[in-house]
Amino acid sequence: MSEQFSEQVDPGAVFSLLGNETRLEILQTLWATDVETVPFSTLYDAVDVDDTGQFNYHLGNLVGQFVAKTEDGYRLTQAGRHVNGAIASGSYTVEGELEPIELDGSCRMCGGSQYLQYDTERVEVECDSCAAGWEGIVPPAVLAGRDREAIPTVVSDHLRTQFRRIAAGFCRYCSGETVPTVQPIAELAVGTEPEEDGPPADQPAVQFECRRCGHRSGLSLDHALLLVEPEVECFFYEHGIHVRETPVWNVPELDPGNAAVIQTDPTRARATFRIDDDELLVTVDEELQVVEIDRRNN
Structure with a gap:
């Protein structure tokens, strides 16, 4: 340096x-x-x-x-x-209770209704029929002055912007360099209790750690690849799905369950994206570097 x-x-x-x-x-x-x-x-x-x-x-x-x-x-x-x-x-607060907002569309996992809730900077999207959900941090200033019907779009755009910034290598807090590590969730979450309805412990995820301030952010492998690998976004686009215009919690066919660690020492993890009869298999190493892309038509 x-x-x-x-x-x-x-x-x-x-x-x-x-x-x-x-x-x-x-x-x-x-x-x-x-x-x-x-x-x-x-x-x-x-x-x-x-x-x-x-x-x-x-x-x-x-x-x-x-x-x-x-x-x-x-x-x-x-x-x-x-x-x-x-x-x-920090000069804004959400006055009173923000009643849950029913979202347009349905849960991509089960077809149930989805609701957005907001409390003390934390936004959660929950399904009324299954355990599928999403959560993220959104400062009150982001929502200040917004009409209620605009809040879901604003939240999605804000989260997508933050995720892309982190995946591009910039800490959301100090702008320091973020470094990705791909490992099973169990290894990335050492010292924390697994969630009862959470993903399997052997499922791969990506942890972005800031070299300057030490802040850590986690993403599922499939979502991280959607942010950093152009071919994944193109795969969706070819099937008429504009992921940048779709709420981050409801991208069709995006399912963490389609990712797996396929090799250790060295680590290799693979995410499989499926739309209709087409499949896109993306294999990455421990540093989220793509080592193989395989396109299949079934």
Whole structure:
């Protein structure tokens, strides 16, 4: 790694910079402006502080990490934008109880009715007739101001965007590099109790772990391949299924039960996608690298 990208600032020092009302006001003022760069005088007039020396002191502490100083004035760095985004994201709550929303279409596993529920940043899609379901994290800010009938589409689009970002190698929290590991669920979930209605312990899944912050996200092998392998998406498209326009919890013929570990040492796992009489078999190694693709017509 190049030296200019490898320096890391002490987290305590970073957060200490934000522990002041004036500094946060400076960041939010720069965030709210209609111009890229704000002159010193304009910024000073907009912030509620009467002492020029105090203003200079607080602004100076932000320069470098959260604010960039240029010949024309001051602008937010990407870190500064992320701070404001975090403030905006955390400034919303879902007031009252969000009643379950019945979804269009039916459960892809049994044909039953599906319902979307939301509680404290967690969204769950459940079927009223079988154990099939889906869950994910959606900040309240994503749903703020949305009409009730639009919520399922918004949730699906948000989750798909997050999944694609993780599968592309970027942590959803710190933008660090995510590294995939393909293993049986039992090995990826060491130290956790298996779910009673969950998938078999020997079924393969993909765990994406961030090398920077350590955050882990898991996906079934078939869904991960749908995100990272173009031939899988093309397979669906050839059969008239536009997966990017289909809710993430209801992609037809997407079934974790069609995946299996077929070899160990080295690990080889295979997902089989079936539509009508066609099959697409995708075999991957432990790092989610495709080692074989087989197309069959039965």
